[in-house]
Amino acid sequence: MISNDPNVDSAVYQGCYLWTLDKNAEPAKRAVKRRRVTMSSIHSEQHERIYTVPLLQGKETQENVQMRSALFEESWHPQERIIHVQEFFDSSTSLTEEHDVMVVNIDPSQITNLKSALKHINGHVMGVASPIEEDDLPKHGKSGRKWNYDLQILYDHVRSQSIQKIIITFHDSETFNGALLNDIIEVIKIPFVCLFGIKTSVELFQEKLRRTIIQCLHGAQFEVAQIDVDSIFKNVSSLNQGKLFWLGSGVTNLILQAQQHSIHSIASFTRSLQYAHMTHIFANPLSVLLKDPFPHKIFPKEIYEGVRNLNSFRQHAEDLLDQKDFDTARRLLGDNVFLHEQIKRGIKKSKGVLEGLVSAVELLAVIQESLNIRATESWCNLYIKAMAGQLKDSPVVKENLLAVRKLSSDAMARLLGNLGHSPLTDIPAVLDDLQQLQAENQGAEPLRSEHDTHYAGLRTTIVSHKVELSKQSASLSKQDLSYSQIVNRIDNILVKYFQEVLINPQELFLHEILIYDFKSPHREVFAAKPRHAMERALSSPRDYLGCNCCRGTQHGLSATHPATSILYQLFLESGAIINTSDLWSAFNIIVGSEDHEDEEDEHERTLALFSQALAELKYMGMITSSRKKADHLAKTMWNGL
Numbered sequence: 069m070i071s072n073d074p075n076v077d078s079a080v081y082q083g084c085y086l087w088t089l090d091k092n093a094e095p096a097k098r099a100v101k102r103r104r105v106t107m108s109s110i111h112s113e114q115h116e117r118i119y120t121v122p123l124l125q126g127k128e129t130q131e132n133v134q135m136r137s138a139l140f141e142e143s144w145h146p147q148e149r150i151i152h153v154q155e156f157f158d159s160s161t162s163l164t165e166e167h168d169v170m171v172v173n174i175d176p177s178q179i180t181n182l183k184s185a186l187k188h189i190n191g192h193v194m195g196v197a198s199p200i201e202e203d204d205l206p207k208h209g210k211s212g213r214k215w216n217y218d219l220q221i222l223y224d225h226v227r228s229q230s231i232q233k234i235i236i237t238f239h240d241s242e243t244f245n246g247a248l249l250n251d252i253i254e255v256i257k258i259p260f261v262c263l264f265g266i267k268t269s270v271e272l273f274q275e276k277l278r279r280t281i282i283q284c285l286h287g288a289q290f291e292v293a294q295i296d297v298d299s300i301f302k303n304v305s306s307l308n309q310g311k312l313f314w315l316g317s318g319v320t321n322l323i324l325q326a327q328q329h330s331i332h333s334i335a336s337f338t339r340s341l342q343y344a345h346m347t348h349i350f351a352n353p354l355s356v357l358l359k360d361p362f363p364h365k366i367f368p369k370e371i372y373e374g375v376r377n378l379n380s381f382r383q384h385a386e387d388l389l390d391q392k393d394f395d396t397a398r399r400l401l402g403d404n405v406f407l408h409e410q411i412k413r414g415i416k417k418s419k420g421v422l423e424g425l426v427s428a429v430e431l432l433a434v435i436q437e438s439l440n441i442r443a444t445e446s447w448c449n450l451y452i453k454a455m456a457g458q459l460k461d462s463p464v465v466k467e468n469l470l471a472v473r474k475l476s477s478d479a480m481a482r483l484l485g486n487l488g489h490s491p492l493t494d495i496p497a498v499l500d501d502l503q504q505l506q507a508e509n510q511g512a513e514p515l516r517s518e519h520d521t522h523y524a525g526l527r528t529t530i531v532s533h534k535v536e537l538s539k540q541s542a543s544l545s546k547q548d549l550s551y552s553q554i555v556n557r558i559d560n561i562l563v564k565y566f567q568e569v570l571i572n573p574q575e576l577f578l579h580e581i582l583i584y585d586f587k588s589p590h591r592e593v594f595a596a597k598p599r600h601a602m603e604r605a606l607s608s609p610r611d612y613l614g615c616n617c618c619r620g621t622q623h624g625l626s627a628t629h630p631a632t633s634i635l636y637q638l639f640l641e642s643g644a645i646i647n648t649s650d651l652w653s654a655f656n657i658i659v660g661s662e663d664h665e666d667e668e669d670e671h672e673r674t675l676a677l678f679s680q681a682l683a684e685l686k687y688m689g690m691i692t693s694s695r696k697k698a699d700h701l702a703k704t705m706w707n708g709l
Contacts (some may be wrong), residue, residue, distance in 0.1 A: 120133045120134075120136055120137045120350060121133075121350075123351070123352075123353040124353050124368075124370045124374075127368070127370055128353055128368070128370070129368055132353070132356050132367070132368070132371075135356050135359060136349050136350065136353075136355055136356055139312065139349050139355060139356070139358055139359060140345060140346065140349045140350065142312065143312040143313070143345055143349065143358075144342060144345045144346075147304045147341065147345075148338070148342070150300075150303045150304050151300055151303075151304065151334070151338055151341075169231070169232065169233050169234075169235060170192075170193050170231055170233075170234045170235065171234075171235045171236075171237065172188070172189050172192045172193065172234065172235070172236050172237070173192075173237050174188065174189075174236060174237065174238050174252075175240075176238075176240060176243045176244050176245075179248070181248065182248060182251045182252065182255065183217045185248065185252050186217035186218075186219065186255070187216050187217045189222065189236070189256075190216060190217065190218075190219075190221050190222055191216075193222055193225055193226075193234065194221070194225060219255065219256065222234075222256075233260065233261055234260040234261070235260070235261045235262075235263060236252075236260055236261070236262050236263070237262075237263040237265075238262065238263065238264050238265060240265055240267070241264040241265050241266055241273060242266070242267060242268060242272075242273070244276070246276035246277070249276060249277070250276075250277060250278050250281050253277075253281050253284070253285070254280075254281060254284075262285070270287075270289055297324065297327050297328075297334075297337055298324075298446050298447055298448045299447075300334070300337070301320075301324070301341075301447075301448055301451075302447045302448070302451075304341065305426060305451060306426055306429075306430055311419075311423070312358045312360065313348060313355075313358060313581070313582050313583065313584060314422055314426070314455070314582065314583050314584075315341075315344055315455075315583070315584055315585070316455050316456075316573075316583045316584060316585020317451075317452045317453070317454075317455040317456035317585065318456075318585045318586075318587045319344060319584060319585050319586060319587050319590060320448070320451065320452055320455065321452050322587050322590055322591070323337070323340045323341070323344070323590065324448055324452075326340070326594060326595065327340075340590065340594060343589075343590065343593060343594075344584055344590070345584075347584070347586065347589050348584035351589075352581075353370070353371065353374060354371065354374050354375065354378075354580075354581050355581070356371065357371070357375075357411055357415060357578075357581050358415070358581060358582075362411075362412045362415065362416075366404060366405060366408055367408070369404060372404045372407050372408070375407065375411060375578070376400075376401065376407075378578065378580050378581075379580070380576065380577050380578055380579050380580060381400075381577075381578070383575075384400075384414075384577050385397050385400060385401070388400075411578065414577040414578045415578055415581065415582070417577070418576040418577055418578055418579060418582055419582060421571065421573075421576060422573060422576070422582060422583075424491070424569045425454055425455075425569060425570065425571065425573065426451070426454075427490070427491050427569070428454065428459075428565070428566060428569040428570055429447065429450045429451050429454050429459075430447075430490075431487070431490050431491070431492070431565075432450055432459075432464070432465065432468065432566075433447045433450060434486050434487060434490070435468050435472065435483065435487075436468060437486075438479075438482060438483040438486050439468065439471045439472070439475075439483075441467075441468075441471060445464050450464070454570065454573075455573055455583070455585075457571070457572030457573060457574060457575075459570050460566065460567070460570035460571070460572075465566055465570070469559060469562055469563065470519075472555075472558065472559065472562065473517065473519040473555055473559055474517070474519050474520050475517075475555075476514040476515065476516055476520070477502065477505070477506055477509070477514045477515035477516070477551055478506075478514040479514075480502060480554075480555070480558070481499070481502055481503065481506065484498065484499040484502065484558070485499065491565075492561060492562075492565060494557075494561050495558075495561070498554060498557055498558055498561070501554055502551075502554050505547065505550055505551060505554065508547065509547055511547075515547055515548055515551040516548055516551070517548070517551055517552040517555040518544060518548075518549075518552040519552070519555065602688065603707060605633075606632065606633050606636040606637075607633070607636070607637070609629055609630055609633045613630075625637050625638075625658055626658075627658055627659055630681075631655075631659065631677040631678065631680060631681040632680075632681040632684045632685065634655060634658055634659065634681070635651070635655060635678070635681040635682065635685060636681075636685065636690075638651055638654050638655060639651075639685065639690060639691065639703075640707055642703070643703075644702065644703050645694055645696070645697070645700050645701070645702055645703075646691070646700060646701040646702075646703065647699065647700055648699050648700060648701055649699065651701070652675075652678055655674070655677075655678050655681075656671075656674055656678070659674050659677060659678075660674045688705075689704055689705060690703070690704060690705045691703060691704060691705075692704050
């Protein structure tokens with residue numbers, strides 16, 4: 069029906085519409101498919117874009133900025149490759165070494181329903197990191213295409229690739245939806261293995277599964293081996309080839325204690341090590357001096373001025389003055405070219421000393437393992453003591469050397485065999501002499517030295533009705549005396565080596581560049597104190613805002629402070645129960661202006677600021693409504709507590 073009224077649109081009453089194709093119109097272009105963004109492409113783009121801020125108050129050259137970025141890549145990536153031990157649910161690399169096994173990791177945060185779970189499984193099995201699209205699927209059958217959540221794709225791929233087993237790991241199984249977990253297990257009809265991460269108990273986990281699902285599973289419970297952080301840190305720190313700098317004793321102890329007491333994941337440990345490298349390179353303009361090979365080009369003068377302000381440089385200059393070498397000290401202070409060459413030599417020499425120090429720690433750890441001593445120091449503890457300059461003449465070294473002197477010939481031969489790759493060049497010759505002496509030994513018992521307690525005894529004598537005890541050594545055979553000489557040679561080699569190598573790293577020239585040992589950045593990032601920062605920001609807003617209006621008011625209240633800061637100061641001066649009316653009156657006196665032309669607008673503005681500040685204090689958990697009095701507030705937080 070069409071209306072005759074000219075004011076009414078006839079299309080409103082039209083029953084149907086006929087659409088015809090315009091032959092003269094150009095054909096519509098197909099929408100361009102968006103480029104798929106995979107994890108590898110994201111990492112590659114992030115690798116190309118490294119944001120490094122120029123230091124030295126913006127005076128650092130762009131060349132030095134790029135050099136520091138390259139130094140971080142050169143320093144961190146070799147150590148990142150060494151960190152090969154991962155968490156249990158990140159073990160797909162070791163599991164997929166066999167070509168007939170596929171591993172799929174399922175995270176509950178990424179899976180919302182059964183369809184997304186099947187897309188995720190199909191995508192990972194097909195080798196696509198992101199959810200697969202229809203165009204990525206192979207064409208099969210009459211229809212030619214399949215949906216990206218069709219399990220026929222998984223079945224065809226398994227048969228074509230001769231895959232015997234699919235391993236599906238469920239990270240944090242307790243957080244999974246029970247119905248979704250049952251559907252995933254029920255819908256897959258090919259041979260697969262499910263690895264469930266259970267943090268509570270198996271009984272509680274079984275309550276999520278239906279009986280029919282439990283009957284389809286053949287379960288086995290096992291404990292996951294704990295991650296050995298000490299071995300990871302050992303592999304990272306003992307990398308002498310290509311090592312640019314080392315971590316100091318303070319920051320190393322801080323990282324390991326945090327790992328043992330509160331954090332138990334390899335990812336957090338890796339982030340701690342990476343942050344140490346980032347801090348030392350990205351926040352230190354002198355890190356460009358770590359470039360290997362050392363640049364021949366002269367750096368800007370700010371770099372040399374920074375070197376002259378180092379404590380190790382000042383100590384080096386004082387040593388030159390004590391040696392009456394005034395010319396060298398004068399040139400170090402005034403000639404940048406001469407200082408450039410001295411830095412080059414100093415970095416190379418100090419780096420060699422640190423490499424020898426780490427090698428001594430490894431040697432001492434090998435000796436401990438060969439001696440089978442019950443109370444032994446871990447490699448990390450030995451490293452911490454060495455970097456703190458506490459390992460030389462320490463009880464650990466003395467006890468190990470004493471135990472070495474008491475070894476029999478068989479045990480000594482095994483120890484020297486383990487020290488074959490050590491920096492001790494005299495050990496192979498001593499081992500040859502020992503083996504020759506063992507071949508000449510006709511007895512069944514191994515040879516023992518004069519230091520062995522087997523030959524030591526106590527002699528009792530009575531003098532004037534008093535009993536006196538004295539040590540007495542039994543007579544040694546000719547071969548035992550020869551073995552004692554070999555033991556003394558080994559002891560002299562070890563004592564001399566440890567005395568030369570175990571130095572105090574803090575006494576090295578330019579040790580501030582080669583050793584990173586600042587604990588405060590790690591404490592602020594990995595053990596942050598938001599309560600302290602919040603109280604400081606409210607008490608002293610000038611420290612964060614940097615505005616001129618708050619600069620002159622170091623203590624007390626000021627109308628130029630933010631409203632929340634003003635109300636916080638009044639909050640500190642109040643008791644446990646605060647009268648809201650009194651709080652508003654004090655706030656109005658400070659913030660409100662009596663000289664304002666429109667008093668009503670000024671009152672509304674002040675009231676709005678008061679309401680906003682009060683709401684922010686409630687949001688931060690400092691105050692709450694009092695249950696005793698309706699017009700009062702109760703404190704829930706006290707300053708410093």
